[in-house]
Amino acid sequence: MLYDLLFAPFADYVFMQRALVGTWAMALGATPFGVFLLLRRMSLVGDAMAHAILPGIAVGYLLAGLSLTAMTLGGLVVGMVVAVLTSMVTRLTRLPEDASLAAFYLVSLALGVLIISSKGSSVDLVHVLFGSVLALNNAALLLVASIATLSMLTLAVLYRPLVLECFDSAYCRSVSTFGVWTPVVFLVMVVLNLVGGFHALGTLMAVGIMILPAVVARLWTQQLGTMLALAVTVAMLCSWLGLLMSFHFDLPSGPTIILSLGGMYILSALFALRPQRGKVDSVRQFLQ
């Protein structure tokens, strides 16, 4: 009975196994970066970036057709251009970073819609571009898994500079040669995860799996290590739950996974209703 409810769908159907593997790979690769985005107060950057990379993906599609490599490269290039322009404008004018990011992502999104529309109707290409959790083919799975692997390797190498950068970026730049490059590599990895998630799972899923588990984990713990582990666990658990609900209750899979993450967030927020103090103490201790 319990087996039928929780495990049988995955044992019986290959597409369910693929969906689970795909979302778990996203959880392993994207969620840790979501935690760092959150700690750098950049939670909405993921969202903005997810829209900003559209013209790159569209150009990739127009040039090379439905090639995952071309579209990923296009998205990556445009994402990086937006990121670099944003930080340049922030440094050279008095606009805050979120304002210039908002400006660039809107321009970029509009450009993307324009490019897509030039190839007939705007809607059908969007259907082609954005994947679905239930339609993971080998190429899409391979892409997500490679990006997840690369993400974890990057994280292993850059863990300390990243943490330091989060809390004192000037100090980080002065003590380490890594320091200057850390934010750049960080942004590349964020964009890469988003682009990969885009094709494989769709926009909502890509950003959702990156940010929501991080927010949940942040509500439960101050310890960075625990936070990362918890976020990944929550992401995996909710993907599994969401897929099961989609299977048993006849609900669209992507939104169901995101909503189960959302439910987890609301529950956690209720439990965490108390004044938060000394938010970075533990991290300072960890660094000393």
Added chain:
Amino acid sequence: MLSQWLRCCLLLLLVTWLPWVHAEEAPLKAVATFSILGDMVKAVGGERIQLTTLVGADSDGHVYQPTSADAKTVAQADILFVNGLGFEGWLERLVEASGYKGKVVTATEGITGLPLADGDNHGGVDPHAWQNLANAKTYIQNITRALQDADPVGSAVYAINRDTYLQQLAALEQQLAETIGKLPEDRRSVVTSHDAFGYFAAAYQLKFLAPQGINTETEATAKDVAALIEQIRAEKITAVFVENMVSPRLLEQIAAESGATVGGTLYADALSPADGVAGTYLAMMKHNIETLYQALAAK
């Protein structure tokens, strides 16, 4: 002095053009909402009309977003052809916004719509009436009548074009009925990516299953996909078809898991570009039937 000279010139121009204008007036500006309808209007109107199609080849007419150029086209049109049965949900607003005051011709007038199997945003009626060749006759009659009303001078030409087209339709209808007639009873189930073949299925006694609802907007659920895989296995369905407008990934996965083969591309709501396999309505219907037959007849 100058104005006199100008007037003289104008008069001269008018006099020289008058007989010419009379002999060959400007062609009727006709607008059709999507490629399949446009092809039929073109077949009847021929040289006498100047046709613009709003939703072009390989594009989705259900969820089309009109551009300002479309509004301009509609505003300047003499006559506007629509499919009706709720197919063009975006049309009413476009007509209103463009200020078009002319006649809106509904090509499906007189056709009794089939009810939708499930999930509707067309008011419970399946709009894909053109998927039955018998209905296409009504389309052609409606189009001809409307063109004759709008342009009485060309009445005879339209009638000739109509008769030619109806003959082609009848010939194709017979040919396709014979092709499908050769299929045994137990080899008449296929899977496609969206429920666009209700009329087609009814006309040729075929059974179509689809993993999505009626339109290309909704996302499939895991339960739907699992049910479809079970059904394909249980009914020993051999062929799965993709459509020209929908991402093939989901269907390819379903085919791979259930052991069916991907039989080819069917054209439901839009023609292929003119040089493709389904550049006209007749070519499209022929292509669909032949693709289906080949996949279903194969052992």
